[in-house]
Amino acid sequence: MLYISILGSTGSIGQQTLDVISENPDRFAVVGLAAGYNWELILQQIEQFQPQIVAVATEEIAAKVKLHTTKCVQVLYGEEGLTEVATIDKAQFVVSAIVGSAGLAPTLQAIEARKTIGLANKETLVTAGHIVMSKAKQYGVPILPIDSEHSAIFQCLQGENSASVERLILTASGGAFRDKKREELRDVTVEAALQHPNWQMGAKITIDSATMMNKGLEVIEAHWLFQLSFTKIDCILHRESIVHSMVEFSDRALKAQLGTPDMRVPIQYAMTYPERIPLNTPPLDWGKLAELHFAPVDFERYPALKLAYQCGTSGGTMPTVLNAANEIIVGRFLKGEFPFLEIEPAIESILSKHESIPDPNLEEIWAADQWARHMAAEIPNK
Numbered sequence: 001m002l003y004i005s006i007l008g009s010t011g012s013i014g015q016q017t018l019d020v021i022s023e024n025p026d027r028f029a030v031v032g033l034a035a036g037y038n039w040e041l042i043l044q045q046i047e048q049f050q051p052q053i054v055a056v057a058t059e060e061i062a063a064k065v066k067l068h069t070t071k072c073v074q075v076l077y078g079e080e081g082l083t084e085v086a087t088i089d090k091a092q093f094v095v096s097a098i099v100g101s102a103g104l105a106p107t108l109q110a111i112e113a114r115k116t117i118g119l120a121n122k123e124t125l126v127t128a129g130h131i132v133m134s135k136a137k138q139y140g141v142p143i144l145p146i147d148s149e150h151s152a153i154f155q156c157l158q159g160e161n162s163a164s165v166e167r168l169i170l171t172a173s174g175g176a177f178r179d180k181k182r183e184e185l186r187d188v189t190v191e192a193a194l195q196h197p198n199w200q201m202g203a204k205i206t207i208d209s210a211t212m213m214n215k216g217l218e219v220i221e222a223h224w225l226f227q228l229s230f231t232k233i234d235c236i237l238h239r240e241s242i243v244h245s246m247v248e249f250s251d252r253a254l255k256a257q258l259g260t261p262d263m264r265v266p267i268q269y270a271m272t273y274p275e276r277i278p279l280n281t282p283p284l285d286w287g288k289l290a291e292l293h294f295a296p297v298d299f300e301r302y303p304a305l306k307l308a309y310q311c312g313t314s315g316g317t318m319p320t321v322l323n324a325a326n327e328i329i330v331g332r333f334l335k336g337e338f339p340f341l342e343i344e345p346a347i348e349s350i351l352s353k354h355e356s357i358p359d360p361n362l363e364e365i366w367a368a369d370q371w372a373r374h375m376a377a378e379i380p381n382k
């Protein structure tokens with residue numbers, strides 16, 4: 001039996017993780033669940049999975065959960081609650097699926113408590129990749145990727161010598177507006193931006209897909225997970241999201257991992273690694289392979305991707321600021337305070353004012369994160 005805690009259990013990844021668990025009750029059990037504000041859903045999850053401990057965002061939400069639950073469960077809130085769920089003794093595996101850099105602290109705590117990490121939360125590695133990876137090494141903790149591209153690369157690398165990796169090729173769907181030119185994006189709505197062509201995901205990552213900041217964050221995530229320089233990480237447009245990513249080796253052999261877009265595949269693989277077990281997802285329709293498309297990415301069309309390469313390559317606190325500014329600006333776009341086309345210029349203007357700190361410690365990382373959030377919140381509505 002693998003005992004699991006989930007950080008972000010009410011989200012898209014959290015719910016799909018619970019789906020995998022419910023299909024395999026002889027193999028997985030839930031120990032802890034952490035969420036934010038969706039108390040009705042967490043109540044249902046408590047009834048079904050009977051965790052020992054639950055954490056929510058606030059004291060008020062915790063009171064509602066305590067009032068309505070019929071199960072014997074410890075209900076905590078705030079940072080203390082997240083820490084408990086991330087570090088509870090019985091959990092062996094922690095799924096890191098909170099959105100944003102709010103996932104960093106509990107992920108670091110889970111590593112220090114020697115839990116294996118199933119990592120969906122890419123912002124953790126963008127914000128403090130050097131700290132997370134060195135802590136994982138120090139505590140001998142595996143970080144198993146859940147993000148579909150990184151899981152694909154991880155699967156392609158099985159049995160290979162890392163020295164023979166020539167480059168990683170991340171596939172990108174192009175997001176909601178991939179068939180539009182940049183100048184056609186002036187008046188696009190929030191609703192339209194939330195229509196991802198291939199995946200049902202949380203709001204923030206769906207907007208990141210539309211700007212392709214998601215691919216930029218994933219390039220930085222890949223740099224840390226696979227310890228490769230940015231010159232060896234490429235992106236390619238691939239409309240269908242069937243090829244989840246590829247690895248090119250020194251003999252020019254390419255390995256790709258393919259499959260129907262279903263996040264339960266990488267989630268389950270992280271939870272059963274190195275084994276594979278059956279999953280009730282439809283097999284890939286081979287007819288679709290004849291229709292796969294690939295094209296180079298235009299950095300002028302997707303300036304967020306260019307910014308991410310620049311920040312990743314300069315290092316220091318630049319990726320932290322990129323991520324934090326993006327979180328706030330995307331949040332403001334979702335509230336209707338910012339037009340879509342102002343997202344990247346706003347982030348770029350914040351980056352241009354930042355004095356990067358080389359090799360930052362955690363305190364410096366948090367200071368940069370807070371600074372960027374403040375700067376992004378101060379920009380007047382557009």
Ligand SMILES: NC(=O)C1=CN([C@@H]2O[C@H](COP(=O)(O)OP(=O)(O)OC[C@H]3O[C@@H](n4cnc5c(N)ncnc54)[C@H](OP(=O)(O)O)[C@@H]3O)[C@@H](O)[C@H]2O)C=CC1
Pocket residue numbers: 007008009010011012013014034035036037038039056057096097098099100102120121122123146147148199200201202203204205263
């Ligand atoms: N969805 C997907 O298919 C993929 C997602 N990812 C990554 O996984 C992560 C999660 O994405 P996704 O599931 O789509 O996001 P969602 O928005 O669907 O879910 C976010 C989850 O985080 C919780 N949460 C947010 N802030 C806090 C906080 N401060 N404290 C505690 N819980 C919090 C939410 O709780 P509540 O709703 O209760 O407030 C919710 O459970 C992101 O980093 C994303 O980039 C990566 C690859 C694919």
Ligand SMILES: CC(=O)[C@@H](O)[C@H](O)COP(=O)(O)O
Pocket residue numbers: 147148149171172173174175199208209210214215263
């Ligand atoms: C499912 C997943 O891993 C997402 O990160 C997905 O890749 C988003 O799609 P694009 O960023 O390619 O649009």
Ligand SMILES: [Mn+2]
Pocket residue numbers: 147148149218
């Ligand atoms: Mn991805």
